[in-house]
Amino acid sequence: MFRTHGYEGASLTLITAATGLGKGSLYHLFPGGKAQMARDVLTEIDRWFEREVFAPLRDSADAQAGIAHMFKATDAYFRSGRRVCLVGVFALGAARDEFTDAVQGYFERWREALAAALRRAGHARGAAAELAEDILAGIQGALVLARAANDPKVFSRALARLKRRATIP
Amino acid sequence: MFRTHGYEGASLTLITAATGLGKGSLYHLFPGGKAQMARDVLTEIDRWFEREVFAPLRDSADAQAGIAHMFKATDAYFRSGRRVCLVGVFALGAARDEFTDAVQGYFERWREALAAALRRAGHARGAAAELAEDILAGIQGALVLARAANDPKVFSRALARLKRRATIP
DNA sequence: GTCTATAAAGCGATAGAC
DNA sequence: GTCTATCGCTTTATAGAC
Numbered sequence: 001m002f003r004t005h006g007y008e009g010a011s012l013t014l015i016t017a018a019t020g021l022g023k024g025s026l027y028h029l030f031p032g033g034k035a036q037m038a039r040d041v042l043t044e045i046d047r048w049f050e051r052e053v054f055a056p057l058r059d060s061a062d063a064q065a066g067i068a069h070m071f072k073a074t075d076a077y078f079r080s081g082r083r084v085c086l087v088g089v090f091a092l093g094a095a096r097d098e099f100t101d102a103v104q105g106y107f108e109r110w111r112e113a114l115a116a117a118l119r120r121a122g123h124a125r126g127a128a129a130e131l132a133e134d135i136l137a138g139i140q141g142a143l144v145l146a147r148a149a150n151d152p153k154v155f156s157r158a159l160a161r162l163k164r165r166a167t168i169p
Numbered sequence: 170m171f172r173t174h175g176y177e178g179a180s181l182t183l184i185t186a187a188t189g190l191g192k193g194s195l196y197h198l199f200p201g202g203k204a205q206m207a208r209d210v211l212t213e214i215d216r217w218f219e220r221e222v223f224a225p226l227r228d229s230a231d232a233q234a235g236i237a238h239m240f241k242a243t244d245a246y247f248r249s250g251r252r253v254c255l256v257g258v259f260a261l262g263a264a265r266d267e268f269t270d271a272v273q274g275y276f277e278r279w280r281e282a283l284a285a286a287l288r289r290a291g292h293a294r295g296a297a298a299e300l301a302e303d304i305l306a307g308i309q310g311a312l313v314l315a316r317a318a319n320d321p322k323v324f325s326r327a328l329a330r331l332k333r334r335a336t337i338p
Numbered sequence: 339g340t341c342t343a344t345a346a347a348g349c350g351a352t353a354g355a356c
Numbered sequence: 357g358t359c360t361a362t363c364g365c366t367t368t369a370t371a372g373a374c
Contacts, residue, residue: 006262008178012368023369025340033369084261091317092253092261093175100319107317130330133314137327138303141310145302148260148276150269158306161299181350192351194358202351 002038003086007095010034035098038090042102045086048077049110057113063120064167070114071163074139081146081155088140111136122168131165138162171207172255176264179203204267207259211271214255217246218279226282232289233336239283240332243308250315250324257309280305291337300334307331 001010001018012023012034019026030036052073060066078085087106090096096103111132118128142158170179170187181192181203188195199205221242229235247254256275259265265272280301287297311327 004263006175006177008175009263011366013366022341024342024371027369028339087317088313089261091313092258094173094178096316096319103317104319107314130326133323133327134307134330137310137314138306139310140313141306141308144257144260144309144313145276145306147265148256148272150265150273154302157299158302161303180348182348191359193353193360196351197357 002041003084003089006089006093007034007038007098008093038095038099039102041086042090042099042106046102046106049106052077054109054113057117060117063117063122066117067114067121067166068163070117071159071166075156075159078139078143078155079152081143081152084143084147085140088143107136118166121166135162135166171210172253172258175258175262176203176207176267177262207264207268208271210255211259211268211275215271215275218275221246223278223282226286229286232286232291235286236283236290236335237332239286240328240335244325244328247308247312247324248321250312250321253312253316254309257312276305287335290335304331304335 001014005011005014012026015037016023016026021029026037027033030040032039053070056069056073057066060069077083087103090099091103091107114135115129115132118131119125123131138158139162142155145158146152146155170183174180174183181195184203184206185191185195190198195206196202199209201208222239225238225242226235229238246252256272259268260272260276283304284298284301287300288294292300307327308331311324314327315321315324
């Protein structure tokens with residue numbers, strides 16, 4: 001609900017309908033209310049990316065394989081462009097100020113892990129840093145364009161091109 | 170207000186405070202209420218980009234000059250990364266469905282005008298189409314990253330790299 | 339642990355005085 | 357054309373029964 005409606009747009013009524021839980025249950029599980037729900041969702045997303053994307057980027061013996069894994073996991077996570085990025089949605093809105101650390105940390109750690117992997121894969125230091133930024137921006141922007149055009153293929157195409165740029169022939 | 174708070178987040182209270190107009194005045198000027206306000210803002214944005222970006226891309230005798238003008242106007246419009254894109258914000262949220270035409274049209278006409286200019290500037294047909302998509306996604310994504318990091322320079326850097334990719338040496 | 343009932347505030351929108 | 361007052365509804369959040 002936060003992903004598709006934004007923080008302000010995701011009302012408790014929508015959340016109760018989507019979860020099948022009444023407000024009483026929600027406040028029992030999340031005493032901090034809506035803010036805690038969002039915080040817990042952000043934490044869960046962070047854990048998923050840490051495990052499925054950042055760690056493989058950092059730890060893969062074969063850097064190229066780690067990068068390839070990132071593209072595959074990213075495509076799966078965003079449902080090939082049918083899903084948008086909750087962290088990106090929060091970043092653009094007023095919610096960024098309430099969840100600064102989570103929003104900032106997500107992109108920062110992704111960028112750092114990717115830049116290091118690109119370096120290990122053979123890109124020059126400066127080029128790797130720039131390329132990592134381009135790839136992250138390319139992914140976020142492609143999600144915007146895909147949803148604007150209501151055409152997930154925009155995302156798939158962009159992801160394929162970014163993967164090609166990351167690969168050293 | 171729509172840009173910084175999203176469609177749902179931009180309440181009439183925020184809008185009255187920002188404009189200095191009471192609700193009565195707002196509904197006198199915009200009988201269609203909040204939806205009309207958003208529609209009129211989208212129309213205004215569309216006019217601005219049509220005049221300052223799309224038309225120069227299409228009509229410039231020197232295609233390279235038209236593209237350079239686009240990057241300059243884009244940097245100015247987004248305040249070098251201190252502003253985000255209202256159309257992008259709407260695209261990611263539920264507002265897209267209420268303002269489909271405006272959101273879709275904005276990116277589509279930008280992409281088409283840019284692809285044509287890139288082709289006239291010397292890029293091969295297929296490469297120009299791909300590059301146009303990359304540049305639009307790069308801009309939207311850089312706005313996300315810049316706001317997430319609370320660092321406008323992320324946007325300026327990305328824009329400079331995109332401009333370099335658009336230029337044929 | 340989940341529910342219903344309810345509170346207090348805020349929402350978009352309208353009416354009518356001036 | 358702008359204001360205040362108000363409507364009806366929704367919002368987040370709480371209380372208390374079960």
